[in-house]
Amino acid sequence: MKRLRIRIVGGSLAGLFAGILLQRDGHDVKIYERSPSGLAGRGAGLVGQHDLFRILRAIGCEHVARVGVVAKERIYFNRDGSIAETSRTPQMQISWDFLYSTVASHMVAESYQIGKPVVDVVEGAEGAQLLFADGRREDADLVIGADGLGSVVRPLLNRDASNRFAGYVAWRGLIPETALPQDAAVLLDRFAFYVKSGIHVLGYLVPGPGGETGPGERRYNWVWYRPVASDELQTLFTAADGRIFDYSLPRGALSEERLQMLRSDAASMLPPAFVKAIEAESLPSIQGIFDFEAANIVSAHTALIGDAAFVVRPHTAMGVSKAAGDALGLREALLASEDLSEALDRYQKERLPVGKSIADYGRRLGASAL
Missing domain, CATH: 3.50.50.60 (FAD/NAD(P)-binding domain)
Known part of the structure; x- marks a missing residue:
């Protein structure tokens, strides 16, 4: 060409x-x-796949794919915080x-x-x-x-x-590993899930912003998928200062009142470890799920x-x-x-x-x- x-x-x-x-x-x-x-x-973090490895090789920075945090297993919580299931499926998360x-x-x-x-x-x-x-x-x-x-x-x-709204959104948090309290340590070094009808929440460690992977230098990423009616999206994506976003609400835009509502909902619906992780995030974001x-x-x-x-x-x-x-x-x-x-x-x-x-x-x- x-x-x-x-x-x-x-x-x-x-x-x-x-x-x-x-x-x-x-x-x-x-x-x-x-x-x-x-x-x-x-x-936050992402899982490396074949085409990503291919393009990193082509660009000359394949080493990035080796800078990650390994989740040694997957665990699934019961509502009371006990572990219902464990799956030995190691997986590495790369820092976006x-x-x-x-x-x-x-x-x-x-x-x-x-x-x-x-x-x-x-x-x-x-x-x-x-x-x-x-x-x-x-x-x-x-x-x-x-x-x-x-x-x-x-x-x-x-x-x-x-874009067509899929009927739900993802609330997201990304906090320093050290912000997780000791009684939420069960979340570390593994993929953790809580799934039941109408509720899907998961979390995992990712490298620090500069690719740091040592204990205490990493970050904890949590995602809570929540059903939302389409006519509620504009309200959901309205920032505390009145700005309206089309597809998401960025970090720092949530009002204190709505932050407290999120934490209250977590306490009434989620296992204790996830409640602690959500409480530790002062600047959550919301991602609309679209097709x-x-x-x-x-x-x-x-x-x-x-x-x-x-x-x-x-x-x-x-x-x-x-x-x-x-x-x-x-x-x-x-x-x-x-x-x-x-x-x-x-x-x-x-x-x-x-x-x-x-x-x-x-x-x-x-x-x-x-």
């Missing part, structure tokens, strides 16, 4: 994966991230923060621009054009939409580009990757790996053909079925989770 002007909308891991690979292949690449402060500190910062360091710095929100993309016969919030326009041979759940690129390719499947992930001068193409539920633990697979698939398609249209068609034929399969899997897991 000849040298292309490639512009990527969205600077999280999907955008970085694609940007680094395509820049190394000689293309003129720039990434535009809407957040003015960047994305460091946004994630450490992965993101390490991967980002492999992108040419001036090619990654934060605080540059793209508000629209339009296509013409010879290319595509990005429209920025400040009124600026920029031409490209290929635009890659890596802008996630709220993608502005997605509607160019799909008449129905809306989206693209009918098309390419057009003449545009391609979608990651959550912009398919929103997969977190139960799969495959979101980052799918994004890596998308980036690898797009790169391989561009390398295999001198014609952009042919390359994008090849990419869609390969990755569209993969996305649909993972999305279906996530819905099945979600149906059994609550």
